[in-house]
Amino acid sequence: MKEKLEAIRKQAEAELDGLTSPEQIESFRVAVLGKKGELTSILKMMGKLSAEERPVMGQLANDVRAFIEEKITEKSKEIKEKEMQKEIDSMPIFDVSAPSDLSRGSYHPITLVQRECENVFKSMGFAVENYSEIVTDYECFEALNIPKHHPARDMQDTYYLENGQLLKSHTSAAQNAIYKKYRDSLINDGLPIKAIFPGRCFRNEATDACHENTFFQMEGVMVDKDISISNLIYFMKTMLSEVFRKDIKVRLRPGFFPFVEPGFELDISCLICGGEGCPSCKHSGWLELCPCGMIHPEVLKAGGIDPEEYTGFAFGLGLTRLAMMKYGVKDIRDLNSGSLKSLSQFTDDE
Ligand code: DAH
Numbered sequence: 517m518k519e520k521l522e523a524i525r526k527q528a529e530a531e532l533d534g535l536t537s538p539e540q541i542e543s544f545r546v547a548v549l550g551k552k553g554e555l556t557s558i559l560k561m562m563g564k565l566s567a568e569e570r571p572v573m574g575q576l577a578n579d580v581r582a583f584i585e586e587k588i589t590e591k592s593k594e595i596k597e598k599e600m601q602k603e604i605d606s607m608p609i610f611d612v613s614a615p616s617d618l619s620r621g622s623y624h625p626i627t628l629v630q631r632e633c634e635n636v637f638k639s640m641g642f643a644v645e646n647y648s649e650i651v652t653d654y655e656c657f658e659a660l661n662i663p664k665h666h667p668a669r670d671m672q673d674t675y676y677l678e679n680g681q682l683l684k685s686h687t688s689a690a691q692n693a694i695y696k697k698y699r700d701s702l703i704n705d706g707l708p709i710k711a712i713f714p715g716r717c718f719r720n721e722a723t724d725a726c727h728e729n730t731f732f733q734m735e736g737v738m739v740d741k742d743i744s745i746s747n748l749i750y751f752m753k754t755m756l757s758e759v760f761r762k763d764i765k766v767r768l769r770p771g772f773f774p775f776v777e778p779g780f781e782l783d784i785s786c787l788i789c790g791g792e793g794c795p796s797c798k799h800s801g802w803l804e805l806c807p808c809g810m811i812h813p814e815v816l817k818a819g820g821i822d823p824e825e826y827t828g829f830a831f832g833l834g835l836t837r838l839a840m841m842k843y844g845v846k847d848i849r850d851l852n853s854g855s856l857k858s859l860s861q862f863t864d865d866e
Contacts, residue, residue: 525580647693650677712736760787
């Protein structure tokens with residue numbers, strides 16, 4: 517039996533050497549170690565051995581089995597590595613210096629409109645501020661004169677985080693921080709607060725061609741002594757005429773927002789018909805574009821500014837809406853689609 521076991525070990529080693537695929541290895545394993553395999557059939561004969569011989573042969577048989585198993589593992593690893601190398605070798609070589617046949621990327625239409633607005637406001641002395649997308653309930657609502665349980669919260673179905681913070685539902689959420697940042701230079705140095713803060717906003721909207729759960733706004737504020745509605749109209753009219761590259765007529769209608777008093781809806785003369793009336797403006801000649809108003813005294817107070825001494829205006833421009841108007845985008849969902857076919861149409865502008 518000893519010779520037989522040794523012979524199996526030698527033969528197994530030699531056979532394994534010539535194997536080249538995982539399938540071959542598996543049939544080899546079954547043929548030698550399987551239930552009906554060579555080694556197993558020898559083990560079945562153990563019973564016929566004498567009591568002294570049995571443990572010795574048993575030990576040897578186990579050694580042979582362990583030896584063969586180890587060889588199988590080694591060989592499988594070797595074959596796998598060879599196969600992987602073969603696959604790597606068959607891959608086309610990536611040449612970093614080869615000229616690209618991909619077309620150039622393009623700016624997103626919202627980025628284009630945002631930059632245009634920023635440039636116009638910068639030229640009028642406004643600072644451009646960046647603000648977090650995650651804010652506190654205080655910043656988004658309380659500091660804007662919207663206490664807990666105020667019905668105005670219903671207008672913005674908000675995404676709350678587990679830690680009590682939230683995804684900002686409007687760029688107005690940055691107002692409080694902006695007032696606090698600039699109030700010292702306003703009060704001590706007499707420098708007016710003039711800032712815009714574009715940003716992404718989130719609301720739990722049912723999406724359709726006009727509604728998205730993620731959209732962009734651009735908030736703007738100006739605070740100084742004797743700021744009036746005339747200042748608001750002037751800045752908005754100038755900015756919109758620049759962005760649309762034609763003289764834009766604006767009008768104000770009353771609108772309610774808890775953080776402004778009085779509050780307005782700012783309409784612009786229809787871009788399609790110039791105010792004559794057409795299906796795009798529902799034959800009114802006007803398009804609703806930008807809610808705005810005079811900053812509420814409570815909001816100034818929350819920002820550490822005395823409303824008896826200072827006044828200001830604020831507006832919340834819908835950047836997404838503006839981009840749709842400017843570029844004639846009919847479905848808001850195209851803007852977040854990542855579809856290069858839709859988005860790359862706007863490259864020419866830059
Ligand atoms: N934050 C408001 C919204 O998203 C829009 C808004 C209204 C902003 C009036 C303002 C404002 O600054 O004065 O619904």
